[in-house]
Amino acid sequence: MNRSLEYAKRNIRRTPFQAIAASMVMFLTFFALLSFLIVGAGSDETLKFFERKPQAIAFFKEGTTTQDISSIENALKSEDKVLSTKYISKEDALKKYQEANKDQPLLTELVSSSILPASLEISTKSPEDLSLIADILSREPVVEQVFLPKDVIKNLTSITTIIRSVGAAVVGFLLIFATLVIVMIIGFKIRLKRSEIEIMRLLGASPSFIRNPFILEGIFYGVAGAVSAWIVSYGLLWYFTPFLKGYLGEVKLLPVNPLFMLSILGASVSLAFIVGGLGSISAVKRYLKI
Amino acid sequence: MILFDSVSKKFGSSTALDDVSMEIKQGEFVFIVGPSGAGKSTLLRILTRELLPTSGKVMVATHDITKIKDKDVPNLRRKVGVVFQDFKLLDDRTVFENVSLALEVLGKKDDEIAKQVEHILKLVEIWDKRNLFPKQLSGGEAQRTAIARAIVGKPDVLLADEPTGDLDPKTAWGVIQLLNEINSWGTTIFMATHNQEIVNTLKRRVIVLKNGKIIKDSKEGKYE
Numbered sequence: 001m002n003r004s005l006e007y008a009k010r011n012i013r014r015t016p017f018q019a020i021a022a023s024m025v026m027f028l029t030f031f032a033l034l035s036f037l038i039v040g041a042g043s044d045e046t047l048k049f050f051e052r053k054p055q056a057i058a059f060f061k062e063g064t065t066t067q068d069i070s071s072i073e074n075a076l077k078s079e080d081k082v083l084s085t086k087y088i089s090k091e092d093a094l095k096k097y098q099e100a101n102k103d104q105p106l107l108t109e110l111v112s113s114s115i116l117p118a119s120l121e122i123s124t125k126s127p128e129d130l131s132l133i134a135d136i137l138s139r140e141p142v143v144e145q146v147f148l149p150k151d152v153i154k155n156l157t158s159i160t161t162i163i164r165s166v167g168a169a170v171v172g173f174l175l176i177f178a179t180l181v182i183v184m185i186i187g188f189k190i191r192l193k194r195s196e197i198e199i200m201r202l203l204g205a206s207p208s209f210i211r212n213p214f215i216l217e218g219i220f221y222g223v224a225g226a227v228s229a230w231i232v233s234y235g236l237l238w239y240f241t242p243f244l245k246g247y248l249g250e251v252k253l254l255p256v257n258p259l260f261m262l263s264i265l266g267a268s269v270s271l272a273f274i275v276g277g278l279g280s281i282s283a284v285k286r287y288l289k290i
Numbered sequence: 291m292i293l294f295d296s297v298s299k300k301f302g303s304s305t306a307l308d309d310v311s312m313e314i315k316q317g318e319f320v321f322i323v324g325p326s327g328a329g330k331s332t333l334l335r336i337l338t339r340e341l342l343p344t345s346g347k348v349m350v351a352t353h354d355i356t357k358i359k360d361k362d363v364p365n366l367r368r369k370v371g372v373v374f375q376d377f378k379l380l381d382d383r384t385v386f387e388n389v390s391l392a393l394e395v396l397g398k399k400d401d402e403i404a405k406q407v408e409h410i411l412k413l414v415e416i417w418d419k420r421n422l423f424p425k426q427l428s429g430g431e432a433q434r435t436a437i438a439r440a441i442v443g444k445p446d447v448l449l450a451d452e453p454t455g456d457l458d459p460k461t462a463w464g465v466i467q468l469l470n471e472i473n474s475w476g477t478t479i480f481m482a483t484h485n486q487e488i489v490n491t492l493k494r495r496v497i498v499l500k501n502g503k504i505i506k507d508s509k510e511g512k513y514e
Contacts, residue, residue, distance in 0.1 A: 003394055003397070195378065195380070196380055198378075199378055199380065199391070200391070200395055201367070202338060202340075202367060202372050203367065203368075203391065203392045203395045203439075203443070204365065204366075204367035204368035204395055204396070204443070205364060205395035206364045206395075207364075209395055
């Protein structure tokens with residue numbers, strides 16, 4: 001195996017432009033793969049965040065007593081579709097408002113607890129039960145308005161589905177393309193080394209001695225592309241974290257969990273190993289007759 | 291050592307070898323002569339199992355060429371060194387690396403390879419050229435490199451297909467003297483040639499092929 005590695009290294013070193021071209025194609029493939037994976041995982045987490053959030057918020061009319069609210073809360077708790085409820089008093093609402101707008105003192109100065117309504121946040125076990133709970137709440141005379149973020153979830157679900165489908169199609173296409181590029185480059189190298197292979201055969205080289213360097217070379221291109229794509233993706237994510245954090249607001253996705261990044265590095269290196277190996281084995285089977 | 295028993299080889303309708311039978315013993319130096327197209331190269335290519343005979347039996351040492359499994363072919367080839375008229379050296383490797391290749395395929399370790407290659411390059415008198423590439427060598431030096439590569443793995447048989455064909459007479463004689471010396475160590479030499487002077491001077495066994503048939507097989511023979 002050491003000799004095969006040495007030969008593979010020599011093959012790569014002696015045709016640097018082909019090596020760069022192959023690694024760049026693999027880089028592009030894995031960069032797209034990692035981008036879709038990161039965006040997909042991010043939107044999944046965002047969706048979960050909204051699904052976990054109190055999904056319906058009932059705002060109470062001015063003058064509603066805590067007794068009225070407690071009886072509604074107790075009635076809701078008896079429904080098996082309800083996961084949890086949380087009462088937000090006028091004072092709590094003010095605190096939340098002040099926390100959210102702490103960077104804009106003018107906005108916080110103008111608002112007092114008297115103008116903010118008390119509310120009840122209700123989380124259901126399943127998003128489908130949300131409309132039913134909203135109907136129950138709407139019938140309560142003390143309820144001014146029911147806010148239902150189902151449209152947000154609906155949009156997010158369709159965005160996540162699109163990201164997954166488009167991502168799978170693009171990455172699938174790129175993986176096939178990358179495999180074919182490896183087949184082409186390794187095939188070309190086999191032809192280029194025809195006389196060397198012929199001499200090796202006559203000297204009594206075993207088939208694996210001749211084949212292994214080409215297979216290792218294909219795997220190297222795959223792994224080099226995947227690792228460099230991971231480094232660039234992680235770098236970009238790290239660089240844009242401050243900007244994206246502000247954009248995501250309450251959704252706590254960033255900074256990205258290093259364990260998640262390590263797991264996708266492992267996954268992409270494994271995939272690269274398969275793509276590079278598959279491409280080079282196909283080339284060896286097709287072009288290397290021993 | 292080498293046995294051909296009623297061997298024929300056909301390429302479509304043309305016959306390259308026709309009922310060839312002969313035996314070559316360990317340590318013999320045998321010339322195979324004949325006009326172009328007589329079947330000399332076919333004979334040598336059967337011995338390296340690049341070609342299979344259409345009929346007949348061929349034995350090299352303990353290997354039956356016609357029955358040997360694909361996985362055992364490398365082992366056969368390790369026992370048979372080959373030297374070509376056009377040297378077949380790798381242009382992107384130095385003399386040292388070209389000769390090392392024969393030991394690398396055998397799975398030898400680097401320090402062992404270095405020792406054996408040094409020994410063989412000194413023996414064929416091109417140690418001082420070890421860092422040169424084939425394009426920087428003369429014909430004689432290139433052929434010595436090819437011979438060094440063929441014998442460094444200590445094969446039982448050395449096949450030489452017109453090894454002096456591209457060399458001037460003086461250089462050709464140097465190569466023949468080298469092959470003679472290798473033969474004196476016990477290596478069987480089987481050499482295809484057109485060179486009458488060499489055959490007639492060396493007075494070794496001569497097998498004459500014509501139209502794929504052996505027409506003469508004589509000890510201390512001549513090439514007329």
